[in-house]
Amino acid sequence: MRRTYNNFCPTESVTARSIHVARKDALRRFYECGFPYSRKLTAHKSCVNYLAFSRHDGRWLASAGDDFRVLLWDFSEEDVVRPGHVFTGPSGNVLALDFSATNQYLYSGGADNVILKYDVSTLRGVGGSDGRGSSSFVKQYEDHDDSVRALTCHPYEDEIFLSASEDGKLILHDGRTGGGMSAAQGTLQHTAAFTGVQHHPVMEHVFATSDVHGQVCLRDTRMTFGPLSRRSNGGIVRVYNTKLSRKSARYLSNPESSSLTFDRDGNKLAVTFLHYFPTIYALSDPHPLAICTGRNAPDGTPISPSQRTYTNSCTMKAGAFGGPGMDEDDMYGAGSDDFRAYVWKIPPLMNLQGLRKEITSDDWYTREWPDTVAFAEGKWETRYVPLEISTPLARLNGHKSIVNSVAIHPSLLHVVTSGVERQIMLHSPTLSSPAVQNLLPTPPTVRTLQPQDLAAQRTFLRALFGPHATLHDEEDGEEEGEDETISLFDHILRVEGEADVFTVRRWGEDSAEDSEDEDEDSEEIIIDYL
Template sequence: MSSAHKDKKPRLWVPHDCLRKATSISSRRTAVDTLLADGLPYSKKLTGHTSCVNALTISKDGRWLASAGDDPYVHLWDFNQETLSEPAWKFVGPKSNVFTLAFSASGQYLFSGDTRADILQYDLSHTTSPIASRSGRPSPPHASDNQHDDSIREISCHPEQDHVFLSASEDGRIILHDMRADARRTRAQGILQQIAPFSAVQYHPIMTQLFATSDTQGAVCLRDVRMAFGPASQRQRKGVVHKYVTTIAKQGQACMAKPETSSLTFDREGRKLALTMLHHTPTLYTLEDPYPIATFSGRHNPDGSLVLPGERTWSNSCTMKYGTFGGFGSDRDDYYAHGSDDFRTYLWKIPDEAALREQRVVIDHANWDTCADAGQIGYAESYFSPRYVPAELSVPHARLTGHDSIVNTALIHPDRPYLLTAGIERYIRLHSPASASPSTEPLDLTPQEVRTVAASDPHSRTLLLRAMGIIDDTVDEDDEDDRNAIALFDQILRTEGNGDVFEIRALGPSQDDTSDEDSDGEMVDSD
C-alpha cells in the first residue's frame, strides 16, 4: 500500500437522508460530488458464495441486494441490517450458472435466469426476518418458466407490473411473460424470433411501452411492445422504432467493424443508454439519437495524466460485463461504472448531454483518411456514410481496486453512496467514500496493489492444470475455488486479452450496417 494511501484520513459518512433534505437540487448534486471527491477508497468483502458471482441487482427501494453466479444459490442481502456481514436469505433452485437477476416493480418477486434456459421466480413476501434464513433451509422458487431453448442472457421486469417481464436468450427469442397466466398452457404472451442470438433486453424505465434489445451480431434497437407483441394488425418491423449505429471505422483501417454488444442499460430517466461492447469501449447514446455522444475509456489516469504505453488500463475482451448508471444519492444519474479485464472498476462522471453533443465531430467519408488524429474511431451506418466521432471520456473519476481477477459487474446503489462489484472471485466487494456508514462495520482502506498476470511459466501451468482437474494436489480448500477460477481466466487473458475488434468483427466495404428487422428471423405468436 502506498504511503499516500496509508495517510488518507478517515472520512465521515454523510447520511443519504441529508442528501434528500438538501435545500435545492443543485445542492444535493454538489453534496454527492463533494462526498465522492476522493472516489470510494474504503471497502469490504461480502462473502457467502462458493464460486464466481456473475449477477447483482438491487430492489427499487434500495433495501435488497440479490446475487447469484456459478453455485446453486441466490443470495439476498438486507441493507436495513445493522451489520451487512452475511446474506439475510438464501434461495435454492438454479442448476447451472446464473447470469441475470431482476426484481419486480414492487420488489415482491425476484427472477433468475440461467444457462440451462430456466427462469425461476422467488417470492420475497416472507423474507422479512433475517433469523429465519439462518435457522431454516434455503427457500425454493415460487414458480418457474421454461419457454426458452438456450441460455438466458437477461431478464427485465416491467417498471409497474409485478408479474410481467421480458427475457432475452441465445435461442434468438425475446419473450414477453405474464406469471399470472395458467402455467398449464403458457405464460408467454408474445415471442419475438430472429436468427441472431439476443444478448440483452431492457424495459424503458418510464415509457413502459418501449424496450431496448441487442444481439450478438451488434444490432441495437429500441422497440415498441405494441408493435412487437400486439394484435397481428399492429405488428410491424418486429417492433423496431429506432436503431442505434454500432458499426465503427478506424482511420488507417480498410475495413469497418461491428462489435458485439453484450449488455445495455438505461439511466433512471431513460434519457441515456449505455452499451457494453466486446473488444471496444463502453458507448453512450441518448434515447432519440442513432449516433453515440460519448465513449468511456481509461486512456488517462484519474489525475489526468496519460497512461503510459505498456501499463494496463480499461479493457473488455474476455467476459460478459454489465455497467450501471447511478447518482449515489443524487436525483440524477451523473455517474457510470464498469468493470474491466485489468482487475479494476472504473467510475466516470458524465458531463451534460448538450456539451457532449457539441463535442461530437462529423467527418465526411471522403475526408476520413486525411484527418489529423491517426487511429481515430468513428461510427457510421455504412462504408460510404459520414463518420460520427463522439466525445471520449478518457479521464475516469476513480479507479477502484480490491479484486484479483476480472471484474464483470459494477452496480451503483440507487440512494446510498455504495458501489458493488463482483466477477471471477467468490465475493462481492462493497465500496464506499466513507469509513463509517450504515449497514456496515467500520470499513478499511481498499488495498491499492493490482495483481498482474504473469507470462506462462511452470508455476502458472501447474495452476492451470489443477484448475482443469488434470492434476490433484493439496491446497487450502478456502482458496481452492478462487485459485482455480483465477488460473483459468489468467490463461484466457493470455490468449484473448486485448483482442482487436477490426480483426475479430471485420466488415468489408460491401457489408453495410443492417438492422435485425431485415434478418431472416420472423415473429411468431404464442400458443
C-alpha cells in the same frame, strides 16, 4: 388582514433550493475522493456473475453466479457482513437477475435455460422469515432452449417481465390472471443470439435489446408481440449506430454488444461492447455521444502504455448507472479485465451532443485522421466521433481477477463489484454508513498478470481438465478451486486480452452477409418517441 397565497412561500422555496444545492455539492465532494474504503462480502462458493439492488430504497442486494444460488444481502442492517437469505433452485450458472416493480418478486435466469421466480415479500413482513434461512422458487419458466442471458421487469407491473436468450428468442411473460397471451404471441424469434434486454424505466411499452451481431435496438412491445397482423419490423422503432470505422482499416467493425442498461429516467442508454469501450447514447439519438475509457488515472495523469487499463475482451460484463443522493444518474460503472471496476462521471447530454464530432464521408477519405475511431452506419456514411471520457471518477481495486458486474446503490454511497472470484467487494467513500461500519482502506494496487510459467501452466491444466474444487465445503478446497479459476482466466487474458476489435470483429460490406445487413438497415422503421 394577512393575505395568504395558496401556501406558497418564496422564502421557503429559496431555502429548499439552497438546501438541495448544498446537499449536491457535499455529495460531489465525497465522490471526488473516489471510493477508497471497502469490505469483502464472502458467502458465494464460486464466480459471482451478476449483482442487482432492489428498486427505490435498495434494501436488498441480490447476487448470483456459478454456485447455483441466489443470495440476498440486507442493506437495512447496521452492518452488512453476511447474506440475509439464500434462494435455491438453479441447476446452472446464474447469468441474470432483476427485481419486479414493487420488489415483491426476484427473477433469475442462466445457463440451465430456466427462469425462476422468488417471492421476496415473505422475507420482510411481521411473522415472516427472519432473513437467515433458505427457500426455493415459487414458479419456473421453461420457454427457452438455450442460456438466458438477460431479463428485465416491467416498470409498474410485478407479474410482467421480458427475457432474452442465446436461442434467439425474446419472450414477454405475463403472470397476471387472464393477462397472458399464447406462447407464440408472446415470443419473437430473432436470427441471432440475444445478449441483453432492458425495459425503459418510464415508458411501459418501450425496451431495448442487444445481440451477438452488435445490433442495438429500441423496440415497442405493441409491435413486437401479439397476433402477426399487429406486428411490425420486429417491433423496432430505432436502431443505434454501433459499427466502428478507422482510417487505417478498409472495412468497418461490428463489436458484439454484450449488455445494455438505461439510467433512472431512461434518457441515457449505455452499451457494453466486447473488445471496445462502454458507449453512451441518448434515447432519441441513434449516434453515440461518449465512450468511457481509462487512459488517465482519476487525478488526470496519463496511464503509461506499459500499464494495464480498461479492457473488455474475455467475459460477459454488466454495467450500471447511478447517482446516490442525486436527482439524476450522472455516474456509470463497469468492470474491466485489468482486475478493477471503473466509475465515470457522465456530463449532461446537451454538453455531450455539442462535443461530438461529425465527419462527412468526403472529409473522412480525403484527410488524415490518425488514431481516430469513429462510428459509422456504412462505409460511405458520415462518421461520428463521440467524446472520450478518458479520466474516470474512480478506479475500484480489491479484486484479484476480472470484474464482471457493477451495481450502484440507489441512495447510499456504495458501489458493489464482483466477477471471477467468489467475493463481492463493497466500496464506499467513507469509513462507515447506515449499512456498514468500520471499513478498511482498499489496497492501492492490483495484482499483476504474470507471464505463463510452469507452475501457472500446471494450475491452468488442472482447471481445464481436472475436477473443479469450487463447490467443496472446506475453505481450503474453495480457495484451491478459486486459484484454478483465476489461473484459467489469466490464460484467457494472455491469449485474448490484447485483441483488436477491427481484427476479431470485421464487418465488410463487400460480403454477401454484410450486403444483406445493409439492406435490412435501409428498411428499418424509425419512429421518434420524444
